[in-house]
Amino acid sequence: MNAALPARSDFSAIAGWIKPGAHVLDVGCGDGSLLRFLKEARGATGYGVDIADDNVLECVKNGVNVIQSDLEAGLSGFDSGSFDCVILSQTLQAMKHTERLLKEILRVGREGIVSFPNFGYWRARLQLIGGHMPVSKELPYQWYDTPNIHLFTLADFEKFCRGHGVRILERVVLAGGQPVTTWPNMLGALAVYRLDRAGGAVPVSA
Amino acid sequence: MNAAAPNIADSVGVVTPVDVHFDAPLRLKSGATMPQYDLRYETYGTLNAQRSNAILVCHALNASHHVAGWYASDPRDVGWWDNLIGPGKPVDTNRFFVVGVNNLGGCHGSTGPASVNPATGRPWGADFPVVTVDDWVQAQARLATHLGIERFAAVIGGSLGAMQALQWTMTYPDRVGLALVSAGAPKLSAQNIAFNEVARQAITTDPDFHGGNYYEHGVVPRRGLRLARMLGHITYLSDDAMAEKFGRELRGGEFKFGFDVEFEIESYLRYQGDKFSTYFDANTYLRITKALDYFDPALEHGGNLSAALKGAKARYLVVSFTSDWRFSPARSREIVKALLDNRLDVTYAEIDAPHGHDAFLMDDPRYHALIRASMEALPL
Numbered sequence: 090m091n092a093a094l095p096a097r098s099d100f101s102a103i104a105g106w107i108k109p110g111a112h113v114l115d116v117g118c119g120d121g122s123l124l125r126f127l128k129e130a131r132g133a134t135g136y137g138v139d140i141a142d143d144n145v146l147e148c149v150k151n152g153v154n155v156i157q158s159d160l161e162a163g164l165s166g167f168d169s170g171s172f173d174c175v176i177l178s179q180t181l182q183a184m185k186h187t188e189r190l191l192k193e194i195l196r197v198g199r200e201g202i203v204s205f206p207n208f209g210y211w212r213a214r215l216q217l218i219g220g221h222m223p224v225s226k227e228l229p230y231q232w233y234d235t236p237n238i239h240l241f242t243l244a245d246f247e248k249f250c251r252g253h254g255v256r257i258l259e260r261v262v263l264a265g266g267q268p269v270t271t272w273p274n275m276l277g278a279l280a281v282y283r284l285d286r287a288g289g290a291v292p293v294s295a
Numbered sequence: 296m297n298a299a300a301p302n303i304a305d306s307v308g309v310v311t312p313v314d315v316h317f318d319a320p321l322r323l324k325s326g327a328t329m330p331q332y333d334l335r336y337e338t339y340g341t342l343n344a345q346r347s348n349a350i351l352v353c354h355a356l357n358a359s360h361h362v363a364g365w366y367a368s369d370p371r372d373v374g375w376w377d378n379l380i381g382p383g384k385p386v387d388t389n390r391f392f393v394v395g396v397n398n399l400g401g402c403h404g405s406t407g408p409a410s411v412n413p414a415t416g417r418p419w420g421a422d423f424p425v426v427t428v429d430d431w432v433q434a435q436a437r438l439a440t441h442l443g444i445e446r447f448a449a450v451i452g453g454s455l456g457a458m459q460a461l462q463w464t465m466t467y468p469d470r471v472g473l474a475l476v477s478a479g480a481p482k483l484s485a486q487n488i489a490f491n492e493v494a495r496q497a498i499t500t501d502p503d504f505h506g507g508n509y510y511e512h513g514v515v516p517r518r519g520l521r522l523a524r525m526l527g528h529i530t531y532l533s534d535d536a537m538a539e540k541f542g543r544e545l546r547g548g549e550f551k552f553g554f555d556v557e558f559e560i561e562s563y564l565r566y567q568g569d570k571f572s573t574y575f576d577a578n579t580y581l582r583i584t585k586a587l588d589y590f591d592p593a594l595e596h597g598g599n600l601s602a603a604l605k606g607a608k609a610r611y612l613v614v615s616f617t618s619d620w621r622f623s624p625a626r627s628r629e630i631v632k633a634l635l636d637n638r639l640d641v642t643y644a645e646i647d648a649p650h651g652h653d654a655f656l657m658d659d660p661r662y663h664a665l666i667r668a669s670m671e672a673l674p675l
Contacts, residue, residue, distance in 0.1 A: 112638065134638065142661045145644050149612075149668040156631060156643045166632055 098266040099178055099204040100126050102281045106202060106259065107131045111173040114138065114197060116190075117160055117180030121148035128153065135172065138164070161185055164193040172198045179227075179279075181205050183236040188253065195255065195286045204281040209242030209274045210264070227278045243274040246282070256287040306381050307339040307388050310364035310374070312404060315441055321399075321434060324589075327424035331413065334438050335404030336360045336396040339380065340388035342443070347675045349444040350386060351435060352376060352395045353452035353459035356527070356583050357575060359403035362395035363388070378658040385667035390675070391448065399434045400426040400582045408578030409510060419578075421507030426582055428455075428590045432462045436470065448673050451475035451666075453655030454622065455583070458590045461630065464609040465592055471609045473673055475666065478619055478655035480626035481600050481633070482591040487621065490530055491584040494523035498577045507578055516577045521568035523580055528567050533618035533651030600629065601636035610640040612669045614662060616654035617647045642669070 100123055107113060110132045115124045118137025121144075127133040137148050137155040148155035158166060161184065164175075175198030177190070182205050184190050194201040206227035207213075213223035222232040230237065241249075243262065250257055262269040262277030269277040314333050321329040337360050342349060352362045354375070363374035363381055380386040380393055397405040400423065408423035415422075439447065450471050452460040457479025464474050483491070498504060501519030505512050532540075541560040556562045596602035611634055615627035624645050634641040646662050648654040654662070 136635070136641070142644075142646070145642070146661070146664050146668060149642055149665060149672065152672060154640050154642055156635075156641070157645045158643075166628055167635065171635070 121153035307364040332406035353456035402576035453477035497522035520572040524571035600633035
């Protein structure tokens, strides 16, 4: 089953939360490898969304459905509550309209899964103390060529959720592909959250 | 072979059209019946033993069954989608058996208004019924059955051809694997219909039109056809493409303060209009624009396209082009939304191409790569 092995360390955490046969939307789906993994591992159906021409082509080659669309413009092409789960895998940090996108995800999906590189990871902190912007496996870019424009920590994200009516249902924190339980904001390189709207889903008519 | 002959290596080469006669009457959407009719078609590649590798190409307004290759009698008469279809091309004729067909009511060999009405012994003319996309799809399905094709691996088309591909998945959900819906729309807008109406008025008010029975008078409403084509061409190109191609270039280099051809764009439109009026039948043009106007699969479902697509089973590749203002990306997104509502397999690509509506005929590498990948993924 090598073909189905997760290409990124957050894939298996995400797959663990996807019910068999679930209908999912992978927002910022890249080459479609997560969707393909979810299709093969969980029998999931659904679509990816991406803006880049080359990613759309790679999705077709990976045998997954993709809708070419600009995420910054929101998810207006998708009805409220039309997916069991909307996934935002390592995409949020590269988006301009963070608030709006998170709101859109929890409008379109009954649940949301969000993963992101933790800027509070100790190696990142050390590099900053050393006087340089962090560069790591999770944040592989130089300051001048990074697509990541919103860098944040677990604590930042959780504070954001509390202030924006987003309920955290589960959290997995990883470092080197292994789960981290102690001092996650210090020892975790990558965070994966399962979310919904506090107070229930947005009405379908909204 | 003369110097203008296309490259042989990646072409299907010399092709020969075939006519097939259908005796079983075809009941049309209008209520009229075609008692009998011929369809002219071409095929490229070889139908496999399982008969599972067939692809149907649906043509748009002015095209025909001549999709790829060229004719021995005229090597410059290259098929209209030859850049897409051929050995090793995105629609690979080494793998697929490709069928192109001239639609009923056409003027390239299938029974149309210029054909002889067996009931009168004279050309059909004005009496030729109004045909619709549904009618074409039915006739195409009969051709498929005649060719021993129960199910097409794909039905592909752009513009009006995209509408036929979409209609196929609704009329014959079990007979289509993949539908390529390129530069399409789920129905025409008022503006689209308006352009069609001006084109029709140009034809029907031409003194040589004779109420559609111009054949008997030995004339052709050439001026009307010419205007219709000129108008059409304006809508096929984007403003940017026109500016890029022609700008305000003057043929003579300076203003002549007259009404003869001065700007290059005038020259281009006149040339296209003149050329078109020598080979296209005016009655066919009227009917094809009507087929466009009437296409609205959602109509019978209270205007709900999602409901119209309820029984569909195909996979879809929907492609739009950013500079297409005739059938803009927003129109393709309407189709995509209805497919999403039905949880159908769909990939939607919005290609940033400058050519306007005509982009669906171009060989943009992103466009062709997507079609190639979709075709390669088709199980046979």
